[in-house]
Amino acid sequence: MAMKALDIYKLLPKTNCKKCGFxxxxxxxxxxxxxxxxxxxxxxxxxxxxxxxxxATRPPIRLVAIGAGERSFTVGEEFVLYRHERTFYHQPxxxxxxxxxxxxxxxxxxxxxxxxxxxxxxxxxxxxxxxxFRWESGDADRFGGVVGTVEACASVPEVxxxxxxxxxxxxxxxxxxFQPLIHAACADTAEAMCDLARxxxxxxxxxxxxxxxLKRLVGLCRDRGVENLMLDPAPATLRDFLARSVEIRRRAVxxxxxxxxxxxxxxxxxxxxxxxxxxLGILKYAGVIIIDELGPASTMAALTLRQNIYTDPQKPxxxxxxxxxxxxxxxxxxxxxxxxxxxxxxxxxxxxxxAGIPCYLFIVDTEGMSVLTAVAGGKLTETLVADAIKTTExxxxxxxxxxxxxxxxxxxxxxxEEETGWEVRVGPGDAAEIGEYLETGWEA
Amino acid sequence: xxxxxxPEPGNRILEVRLGATKAEGGTRERVYTVGGAGTFPFLGAxxxxxxxxxxxxxxxxxxxxxxxxxxxxxxDLAEDTGAWAAAAETTFGADMVRxxxxxxxxxxxxxxxxxxxxxxxxxxATKYPLIVEGSTEPAIDSEVYRRIGxxxxxxxxxxxxxxxxxxxxxxxxxxxxxxxxxxQTPIDINLAKQLNILLHETALPPERIVIDPYTGTLGYxxxxxxxxxxxxxxVALQGDADLARPMISSAIDSLNVKEVREADPETADEVAIRxxxxxxxxxxxxxxxxxxxxxxxxxxxxxxxxxxxxEGSHPQEExxxxxxx
Numbered sequence: 001m002a003m004k005a006l007d008i009y010k011l012l013p014k015t016n017c018k019k020c021g022f023x024x025x026x027x028x029x030x031x032x033x034x035x036x037x038x039x040x041x042x043x044x045x046x047x048x049x050x051x052x053x054x055x056a057t058r059p060p061i062r063l064v065a066i067g068a069g070e071r072s073f074t075v076g077e078e079f080v081l082y083r084h085e086r087t088f089y090h091q092p093x094x095x096x097x098x099x100x101x102x103x104x105x106x107x108x109x110x111x112x113x114x115x116x117x118x119x120x121x122x123x124x125x126x127x128x129x130x131x132x133f134r135w136e137s138g139d140a141d142r143f144g145g146v147v148g149t150v151e152a153c154a155s156v157p158e159v160x161x162x163x164x165x166x167x168x169x170x171x172x173x174x175x176x177x178f179q180p181l182i183h184a185a186c187a188d189t190a191e192a193m194c195d196l197a198r199x200x201x202x203x204x205x206x207x208x209x210x211x212x213x214l215k216r217l218v219g220l221c222r223d224r225g226v227e228n229l230m231l232d233p234a235p236a237t238l239r240d241f242l243a244r245s246v247e248i249r250r251r252a253v254x255x256x257x258x259x260x261x262x263x264x265x266x267x268x269x270x271x272x273x274x275x276x277x278x279x280l281g282i283l284k285y286a287g288v289i290i291i292d293e294l295g296p297a298s299t300m301a302a303l304t305l306r307q308n309i310y311t312d313p314q315k316p317x318x319x320x321x322x323x324x325x326x327x328x329x330x331x332x333x334x335x336x337x338x339x340x341x342x343x344x345x346x347x348x349x350x351x352x353x354x355a356g357i358p359c360y361l362f363i364v365d366t367e368g369m370s371v372l373t374a375v376a377g378g379k380l381t382e383t384l385v386a387d388a389i390k391t392t393e394x395x396x397x398x399x400x401x402x403x404x405x406x407x408x409x410x411x412x413x414x415x416x417e418e419e420t421g422w423e424v425r426v427g428p429g430d431a432a433e434i435g436e437y438l439e440t441g442w443e444a
Numbered sequence: 445x446x447x448x449x450x451p452e453p454g455n456r457i458l459e460v461r462l463g464a465t466k467a468e469g470g471t472r473e474r475v476y477t478v479g480g481a482g483t484f485p486f487l488g489a490x491x492x493x494x495x496x497x498x499x500x501x502x503x504x505x506x507x508x509x510x511x512x513x514x515x516x517x518x519x520d521l522a523e524d525t526g527a528w529a530a531a532a533e534t535t536f537g538a539d540m541v542r543x544x545x546x547x548x549x550x551x552x553x554x555x556x557x558x559x560x561x562x563x564x565x566x567x568x569a570t571k572y573p574l575i576v577e578g579s580t581e582p583a584i585d586s587e588v589y590r591r592i593g594x595x596x597x598x599x600x601x602x603x604x605x606x607x608x609x610x611x612x613x614x615x616x617x618x619x620x621x622x623x624x625x626x627x628q629t630p631i632d633i634n635l636a637k638q639l640n641i642l643l644h645e646t647a648l649p650p651e652r653i654v655i656d657p658y659t660g661t662l663g664y665x666x667x668x669x670x671x672x673x674x675x676x677x678x679v680a681l682q683g684d685a686d687l688a689r690p691m692i693s694s695a696i697d698s699l700n701v702k703e704v705r706e707a708d709p710e711t712a713d714e715v716a717i718r719x720x721x722x723x724x725x726x727x728x729x730x731x732x733x734x735x736x737x738x739x740x741x742x743x744x745x746x747x748x749x750x751x752x753x754x755e756g757s758h759p760q761e762e763x764x765x766x767x768x769x
Contacts, residue, residue, distance in 0.1 A: 343665030
């Protein structure tokens with residue numbers, strides 16, 4: 001089970017020697033409890049304590065790397081079941097499949113998309129992470145040939161899906177040095193698959209529908225020297241995946257079943273329902289998601305969902321304060337003040353763009369708080385607004401002196417007028433009404 | 445916070461009944477119970493699984509602000525609210541219609557008589573339970589909710605939307621005419637709880653409240669909504685009775701975002717459907733019992749997904765829609 005900081009502290013030397021890099025043993029204990037440092041930083045622990053603390057404080061899910069080079073990624077090292085408990089750290093890799101029975105052009109099409117397609121959203125480039133090769137032909141040489149051909153034109157992370165060690169060997173002969181994920185070993189093939197994983201230093205997925213069987217396979221592979229493992233719970237339905245993946249994550253983070261402390265791989269293709277399965281994998285703990293040829297609309301939605309879910313909820317998302325022109329405004333355009341909470345900003349921006357009215361969005365720094373919270377918490381004040389007018393040189397940007405403030409900031413309207421000398425109008429409380437407000441109610 | 449992982453045995457989300465049959469004083473051929481679960485979504489079986497979630501298709505009485513993509517898809521139906529509502533059930537396969545009185549959002553709206561007429565028209569055209577959304581302007585709330593509530597008397601509709609600073613008109617109408625209420629708060633678990641307590645003081649019974657924690661659109665703050673739904677379900681199962689209510693989720697801005705609005709006309713439907721689907725599906729996983737969408741194509745996609753999530757947990761009929769009384 002996970003340990004609390006005080007329980008950890010009791011086992012530390014309590015000398016405050018600072019050799020771990022922290023000012024006190026208690027500070028070190030708190031870092032350990034949150035899983036942010038390794039117990040080995042303390043040089044003065046006996047073997048038994050080190051082992052005990054390590055087991056209780058190391059990340060409950062092993063970090064596993066897939067692929068080599070620029071686009072390689074890592075999954076695992078997660079600590080919680082719900083993102084509101086802390087955050088999720090390592091977003092799942094989306095691996096688009098190709099089958100060795102497909103015509104060459106179809107394979108090339110998918111490979112080109114994975115290699116080249118990116119979507120730009122809120123300062124990030126989003127793309128599918130790699131390719132999953134599925135062995136369908138029953139012919140190991142053919143499989144190897146396909147992998148070799150793709151290997152020559154795309155250097156992206158890969159999953160090799162073949163339950164036959166010979167087919168795996170044929171594929172790995174072409175790509176083994178680039179650390180693909182080997183998928184997947186079962187009881188009969190574990191030995192041979194482990195030999196391949198060791199030979200190439202690749203991660204290996206084990207596959208079984210029953211958690212006890214998964215644990216047995218994990219034990220088998222570890223005994224044969226393979227530590228970088230992933231778990232495929234072999235779901236037949238979305239419901240199976242949800243139940244098994246949640247149970248695996250629960251037992252791992254509660255540290256009741258260390259043998260389940262590995263990231264999960266979700267092969268969505270056999271289930272059909274590509275959108276639902278991909279979304280479920282993103283939401284419920286998959287580390288690698290093998291997807292079918294999703295269309296561009298689905299891909300963009302899936303990547304956006306992943307970006308949302310893997311956003312750190314501990315940090316309010318902020319936009320940079322300043323003056324943002326919307327719909328090419330001129331000097332007579334209205335100035336709309338609001339806060340730098342990104343949800344507020346994007347919602348308002350969406351409505352303003354939809355309304356097509358030229359205006360300036362004037363964003364003041366409330367440290368990412370919403371209007372309501374910022375007003376209540378005293379973060380949004382008349383001096384803040386006055387200072388922002390100066391730093392943005394608002395007076396030189398527009399030829400009027402009218403400021404529209406959010407409906408929820410109405411209590412501050414008088415104070416802002418006094419402090420800034422600008423005429424203040426109170427806008428609607430709901431961004432959805434801003435278009436109509438500007439059309440009917442505003443004149444400088 | 446690992447204690448949150450394991451619900452206290454016996455805690456359940458309150459059940460809310462929607463719709464009334466002839467025997468109950470209404471005219472619905474189907475009625476639904478939502479809520480009832482004692483586990484996180486789709487993990488329970490038997491009684492602990494609660495009732496299956498429902499998919500609502502949103503329509504409106506004034507299409508000027510409605511997404512052009514949806515208007516193109518539904519064609520002439522948009523001009524005939526009753527026919528649009530009927531198609532939502534029969535052609536598009538929704539579990540229920542959510543009728544939004546967008547006409548009341550116009551400045552200086554005063555055609556109150558039209559509200560009652562439209563409600564009656566939609567009731568006449570449909571057979572399943574209804575959700576009806578009134579005004580957002582406190583000055584006309586009282587009249588709007590009275591007219592809507594009265595016209596739907598006996599049908600046990602879900603009436604929206606109560607907010608912290610304007611809930612009395614909605615609650616009064618629900619009490620007078622026997623409806624349930626949507627209680628919306630802006631993505632905050634404490635505010636959600638407070639509003640439920642305020643509504644309780646109006647004498648509205650708790651089993652007539654559905655929580656709307658507000659759903660931001662995919663890519664635009666959706667993660668806050670997802671997590672607040674997970675938290676509400678989590679503390680409800682820990683025993684917080686004020687939050688143990690079913691939730692409704694509607695990412696109403698989905699079709700207004702840049703990604704959808706600026707999509708190539710040839711792929712606009714695909715993009716609109718996916719943008720709605722990913723948010724609505726995720727809301728189901730986070731604990732929403734009613735999800736609302738506007739593009740008819742999203743309904744079918746959600747239906748398939750819901751089937752796969754419910755497989756084996758509910759008797760066939762109930763899972764797929766019918767729960768006739």
